[in-house]
Amino acid sequence: MMPLIRKFNNTFGADMTGPVIAFVAVMVIFGIGADNFLSLGTFGSVAFQLPELGLLTLAMLLPLLTGGINLSVTFTANLAGLAAASVLQAYGGVDAPGGAFALAVVAALATGGAAGLMTGAAIAYTRAHPILVTLSMMIFLRGLGEFLTRGGDVSGFPSYMAPIGHGSIFGLPIPLLIFIVCVGLWQVLLTHSKLGFGLLMIGSNIEAGQYSGLNTRRIIMLVYTLSGVMCAIAGIIMLARFNSVRIGHGESYLLITVLAAFLGGINPFGGFGRVLPVFVALVVLQLLSSGLNLMGANQHLATALWGVLMIVVMAARTIVSAYFASRRKKI
């Protein structure tokens, strides 16, 4: 058992253990418990549901790694969606040409980026806690969005947008492909870019970063800007999936994104974490809710079980590391 674990840790990293164990457990339990869990249908539904939560989790990930948080992810996403929607409507709504769509995407990304930049600048220059700043931002964006939409839905988009939410290429859902590309980008960002290096460093000690010449303000502003841009991508996909924009869409995802990140081994204090374990954790969460769905369990119960899963994984992590520590002492 021991060499196997060690080999696993060397190949995939120790932070992969939790998500992978949870993955295997979910597959085994539902594979036995639910008749048609191990079917294409399950994986199809997971593949379509994963991207929204996944993209928002990626948006949450970078701030968490700097030791911060972004509580405004869902409202940033919907406000970006709203920006896209208003561009499309200005060009004829259902009849909007392809060029308008491109412009709408740019408007969404710019809106998300701008919201992120505002947040980042406020955190970098006032040194206020990210919880306070992003909470204010969340309330601001929500209020702004509700004001602009009068609390209702904005709908009526060109039909060629639907594939972004529902279509497939070679049997793979387009939103999933977009998500996987974004996972790849975040992976490269964190492992190979100066920004990724810097944000991890300031996550565990911002002052030491400053003393070593890292531009900590710029890093924080970029982190929140990229977080906002990632929200915008999620917002565009939500727009296409629901064929409407409402400022409250996906509101319940907010805390789930934090949960998924921690389940994926992100250090709650910042400085340490990788993208791939978070990806696996997201898959586990979706499988869990799909499996419960198949077994006819109430959707709210599924949400409750996500919380239980999180606590179990935390406890397991403590027990496993205590076990290893005692092994080390005995050797």
Next chain:
Amino acid sequence: MMSAEPLLSLKNIKITFGGVRALKGVSFEVNPGEVHCLAGENGCGKSTLIKIITGVYKPEEGAEFFFDGQPITAMTPSMAQSLGIQVIWQDLALFGEMTVAENIGFQYAVSGKYGLVDKRAMVAAAEKALARLGVSLDLHMPLKELPIAQRQIVAIARALVGEARLVFMDEPTASLTQSETDYLIEIVRNLSASGVAVVFVSHRLAEVLEISDRMTVLRDGALVGLFPVEGMTQSRVTELMTGRNFDSAVIAADHDDQPVVLSVKNLSRTNEFENISFDLRRGETLGVTGLLGAGRTELALTLFGMRQPHQGQIVLDGETVHFGSNRDAIRAGVAYLSEDRLSLGLNQPQSIADNLVMASLDRILSGGLISPSKKENVVSHWISALGVKIGRPEDPIRTLSGGNQQRVAIAKWLAIGPKILILDAPTVGVDVGARAGIFEIVRKLAAEGLSIILISDEPPEVYFNADRIIHMAEGRIKATYDPRQMSLTELEGKVYA
């Protein structure tokens, strides 16, 4: 002070961690009311021994453990506490937001009637403990507003609330100024006179020799011996601790034929330093000494661009420079090794490799992205060039000893290819043996043409390692000395005057 029966007596203490013998059959004894020094380099087993005495670790079979003449078979931390054995760790473990009284009497605070805080008993206990030390502090002052020396006192007073009979002090003077150290020594004397035995764990040999009755020296987990302190010299203690003999000689030399790299002209910052002027030549080591608060670090941070001068000029290679931030300074080839390695100099939880490349990321890019192979080359080059002892480059840097951490911190700056290296208290928390290694590196770098500003509040360090010495006091340059024209005692006399 000698008594027939030791208060604490240990024999044949052995303990093994992960296949490594941390203690190899050590014996240790302390007499009642004695001031005893436990000396040895980092990693020699001092802390492990303290943790065995306080019941945190269990020694292996065959250990003998007596306290107050009674054999002890299984010590536990709560038993150690009830026997009156207290440890004041270097980080003090106090609560900054709480008041002096709350910090001292906090055992009362958590064990009052009905689980409530008995505030009156707490304050009374705090008063009594401080009175025993012969000091008076404002009991209602939040701890964080006290200078570090007084926090030290609070930590000692807290130990006394538990009716201490044996107090261990781990590096108590590491962050104190000379006068604060003198004050602490006075307190320790009072404590010892009232019958409490004190075991001092310290790197600073001068005060150890001044205060202790006897000393136990450990080296690599083995006992070197138990020695009376009378007649002991610093160099003898160093030799006992390291097993090596360090010859000290002045290395100062003239560099007048070398070009001036840095010229500081009338540099001032309000309330920090005033009218500082000096030249630094290629390959020269300029020592800067003076008491804490003399403005040394503030000057260094200004040269490093982290603070802006209010007046005066910094001329680098003949050109006046204005650094907007330390990034400008780094680009211009100025490096600054922080005095606070734990929180500013290095990013302790992060890896050795990442710490090493942190300041020189631009040099390991390839196509805009960090190249793992270039990074690996840089890391392995500097690890071997500076003789850093590490396990794997991915290990957190906090797993290294102070000396090895400092080597990585120096490597981090050498990796930017600096012209000027400012070393601020480079030997704080570094073992005597490892200190010599650090200075060996500094001398080699100077010989290769690097200009170095060596800041230290220990006169011997600048005396033996610098070409010239600037003496700072109250933000001004008081004098400039040539080590070849004065004795170390003279220099110490001027600095401590």
